[in-house]
Amino acid sequence: MMQLQDILFSQGFGTRRICCGLIQQGLVQVGPQALVCTDPTELIPPEGLSFRVQGETWQYHAQAYLMLHKPAGHECSQKPSTYPSIYTLLPGPLRNRGGGAAAGVQAVGRLDQDTTGLLLLSDDGKFIHRMTSPRHHVPKVYEVQVKHPLDDRQVARLLAGVVLEDDPKPVRAAACEAVSEHHLRLTLTEGKYHQVKRMVAAVSNRVEGLHRSAIGSITLPPDLLPGQWRWLSAEEVLALTQKTK
């Protein structure tokens, strides 16, 4: 059981004082019948709770795990230099939950400003670490549009390993296929800076478009349009973490 004011606070609806005020002003409705509750200390079981704050429906999640279809022209930084931040695509509570300096959900790794596709976000530090640590080899699938026609040699070199300028150890694709003359599908299990672009450049080609279609067991759903996000289901989170232990 949790007090209603603590539920709102934990979900990112502002400081405890603000949450208390929202409830006292009658702006919070609780449960399937959307009953107004004006007692901030009312004890409610939070799991599975749906509530409305100023008309906005929210689902209680002890921890946040979500997917975003990253559109082009957005930076993954909280403090972007040129383009808008991906965090502006998320509702306020997701950016504020937890309070404090490191509030809100964080991206699980980064995509370049011009890259589109699947991005996971969470406020669970252990999950982020597990998904980004090279030790866990989480496969990430990239759909790559390339400038010059692909040939077997380029594919073979990407699979065998190419040397990038800042690292003497070759990096190799876990899987690589030419889907068509200008479409390469590349699977990586690490995430170095500009890795796909640099690997493709190392085989004398050039990335003209980059889209991430999958991370581990999660594939970007076709109905999640650029800029849209949704919660991951408990099963999706479990599948991701079980396979990457």
Ligand code: URA
């Ligand atoms: N590799 C890149 O070069 N860019 C990305 O955004 C992701 C992987």
